[in-house]
Amino acid sequence: MTISNTTGMGGVEMTNVTKRFVTPTGAAMTAIRDVNLTVEPGQFCAIVGPTGCGKSTTLTLAAGLERPSAGTVEVSGKPVDGITKGASFVFQSDALLPWKPVEANVALGPMFRGMPRREALTQARNWLKVVGLSGFENHYPHQLSGGMRKRVSLAAALINEPTMLLMDEPFSALDVQTRAIMSNELLTLWEKSRPSVMFVTHDLEEAIALADKVVVITAGPGTVKAVFDVDLPRPRGAVQEIRFTPRFLELYQQIWESLKEEVESAYQRQVTTNLNRGAAA
Amino acid sequence: MTTATAEALNSAAGDEQVIATAARERLRRRKLLVLSSQIGVAVLVLGAWQLGTLTGAVDPFFFGSPLGIVQRLGDWFVNGTAYGSFWEQIWITLEESLLGFAFGVGSGVLLGVLLGEVPFLADVFSPYIKIVNALPRIVLGSIFVMWLGLGLPSKVLLAAVLVFFVVFFNAFQGVRSVDRNLVANARILGASRLQVVQHVVFPSAMTWIIASLHVALGFSIIGAIVGEFLGAQNGLGLVIATAQNTFDANGVFGAMLVIGLLALGAEALMSILERRLLAWRPKSTSENNTAGI
Numbered sequence: 001m002t003i004s005n006t007t008g009m010g011g012v013e014m015t016n017v018t019k020r021f022v023t024p025t026g027a028a029m030t031a032i033r034d035v036n037l038t039v040e041p042g043q044f045c046a047i048v049g050p051t052g053c054g055k056s057t058t059l060t061l062a063a064g065l066e067r068p069s070a071g072t073v074e075v076s077g078k079p080v081d082g083i084t085k086g087a088s089f090v091f092q093s094d095a096l097l098p099w100k101p102v103e104a105n106v107a108l109g110p111m112f113r114g115m116p117r118r119e120a121l122t123q124a125r126n127w128l129k130v131v132g133l134s135g136f137e138n139h140y141p142h143q144l145s146g147g148m149r150k151r152v153s154l155a156a157a158l159i160n161e162p163t164m165l166l167m168d169e170p171f172s173a174l175d176v177q178t179r180a181i182m183s184n185e186l187l188t189l190w191e192k193s194r195p196s197v198m199f200v201t202h203d204l205e206e207a208i209a210l211a212d213k214v215v216v217i218t219a220g221p222g223t224v225k226a227v228f229d230v231d232l233p234r235p236r237g238a239v240q241e242i243r244f245t246p247r248f249l250e251l252y253q254q255i256w257e258s259l260k261e262e263v264e265s266a267y268q269r270q271v272t273t274n275l276n277r278g279a280a281a
Numbered sequence: 282m283t284t285a286t287a288e289a290l291n292s293a294a295g296d297e298q299v300i301a302t303a304a305r306e307r308l309r310r311r312k313l314l315v316l317s318s319q320i321g322v323a324v325l326v327l328g329a330w331q332l333g334t335l336t337g338a339v340d341p342f343f344f345g346s347p348l349g350i351v352q353r354l355g356d357w358f359v360n361g362t363a364y365g366s367f368w369e370q371i372w373i374t375l376e377e378s379l380l381g382f383a384f385g386v387g388s389g390v391l392l393g394v395l396l397g398e399v400p401f402l403a404d405v406f407s408p409y410i411k412i413v414n415a416l417p418r419i420v421l422g423s424i425f426v427m428w429l430g431l432g433l434p435s436k437v438l439l440a441a442v443l444v445f446f447v448v449f450f451n452a453f454q455g456v457r458s459v460d461r462n463l464v465a466n467a468r469i470l471g472a473s474r475l476q477v478v479q480h481v482v483f484p485s486a487m488t489w490i491i492a493s494l495h496v497a498l499g500f501s502i503i504g505a506i507v508g509e510f511l512g513a514q515n516g517l518g519l520v521i522a523t524a525q526n527t528f529d530a531n532g533v534f535g536a537m538l539v540i541g542l543l544a545l546g547a548e549a550l551m552s553i554l555e556r557r558l559l560a561w562r563p564k565s566t567s568e569n570n571t572a573g574i
Contacts, residue, residue, distance in 0.1 A: 060465075063465075063469055065465055065468070065469070083468055083469055083471075084469075087469055088469065088470070089465070089466055089469045091462050091465075091466065093462055095460075095462045095463050095465070095466035097463065097480065097481065097484070098561060098562070099484045099485075099487075099561040100561070108467065108470055108472075108480065109470040109471060112467070112470050112471040112472040112473070112476055113471045140561050142561075142562075142563040143563075156470070160470060160471070
């Protein structure tokens with residue numbers, strides 16, 4: 001690929017990033033510590049790790065929704081201050097406005113940026129065609145299935161032509177078959193405009209099938225444990241089928257080896273806290 | 282073989298039709314039964330009341346009688362009251378309620394959204410709002426009559442104050458309970474703070490606000506009537522107060538009936554408005570369940 005420098009559009013550079021939150025009870029909680037993470041422009045980076053390790057926090061930092069407590073976050077070569085320009089976010093729950101029809105939901109991005117309503121709606125309808133939802137422009141989100149709502153979310157995120165796409169377990173609420181279909185769809189769309197992607201997931205298979213690079217985060221407070229390059233050829237084709245290739249299995253074994261310890265230690269910790277809580281109560 | 286399948290299909294379709302027809306018939310009969318029972322209850326109560334007054338078991342001086350109420354209302358509608366036609370009294374009370382409702386809802390929504398959006402203001406003002414809310418606000422009516430006189434403004438203000446608090450708390454709560462993901466998403470998509478309020482926060486709080494409007498409407502009518510009780514030159518509240526002073530039980534009941542009908546009419550309009558504004562919501566089963574009550 002021609003892209004190699006991290007200062008290009010959409011590249012992410014996190015250096016020694018630590019994020020602490022103050023809980024409502026007044027205690028400080030460290031979500032992530034000393035995270036060093038690089039996503040090159042146009043690169044698809046998956047972030048895996050156990051529950052509660054701060055995966056989502058890295059995304060909110062990259063999006064500019066939160067500031068790091070220490071360290072620096074740079075996107076497209078500029079330190080993040082305020083909402084990051086050129087970023088789009090896809091949430092686990094589809095962040096669609098239930099009181100607006102699908103086309104108005106997709107048109108939000110351009111409208112917020114000052115495009116006239118009529119023009120924005122035309123663009124939205126084009127994007128709905130791209131994600132295969134022609135004919136559903138005037139439906140309300142609750143009238144669509146989970147997979148269709150996800151398509152709308154994708155269209156709403158991509159219509160802004162992002163240079164960086166942040167996805168927080170976007171498909172985890174879908175059933176297995178729909179998830180596979182949506183993964184393929186995502187890859188096809190991504191190949192067209194090639195934004196850099198930070199894709200948080202629980203699912204290691206999903207991560208390997210989609211990404212160029214898989215980052216393993218340790219049990220909370222999270223930090224980068226290991227980075228694996230996924231050298232499966234692109235275009236990948238159907239994610240359901242790539243899972244059976246020998247190279248995929250090899251990578252899976254390698255990464256799982258690294259991830260397993262963290263999952264186990266996170267689970268162990270969960271059990272202990274629950275036990276303590278039970279004892280206290 | 283094929284004919285057997287076709288027959289089976291036919292008979293299955295026939296079965297379904299029979300079941301559907303039977304269900305429809307059952308539903309129709311039940312509706313009829315409910316309606317006739319409702320009429321029966323009204324006839325029974327009113328009949329017993331009328332019979333009681335005729336036989337002397339119920340003292341018509343204190344309790345009036347259904348026929349007496351009808352006569353009294355007829356007299357009012359035909360000959361008017363001591364302070365002008367009866368229609369005028371109804372209109373004045375209605376006008377006070379609606380104006381009070383409009384001002385109360387407007388200010389309640391505005392302040393609710395503002396305080397909900399700006400936590401600093403909310404923290405500063407919350408003790409004062411709680412204090413004022415703890416007051417029995419009806420007594421404010423006396424002050425308003427002193428300030429603004431016996432005319433329309435004092436009643437409008439009282440109605441508006443009663444409405445304000447109901448709407449304010451709902452708007453505030455509605456703004457506070459907006460889905461944070463929706464706000465975050467709008468911000469990332471490039472929305473300014475005002476756009477977030479306009480496109481995300483306000484519509485989301487709207488469900489809460491609309492839920493409060495039914496109660497608020499009732500309060501606006503209460504405010505207008507109580508205001509008229511406390512001092513007025515016109516209105517249904519004054520009609521009731523006058524009837525009370527002349528020991529005219531039929532008059533009190535008659536005016537009450539008119540107010541009740543007004544409130545029901547307003548309530549029906551409000552339901553239509555609500556359906557319009559919340560058309561985007563999925564049809565919930567709870568609405569169907571409460572429809573009968």
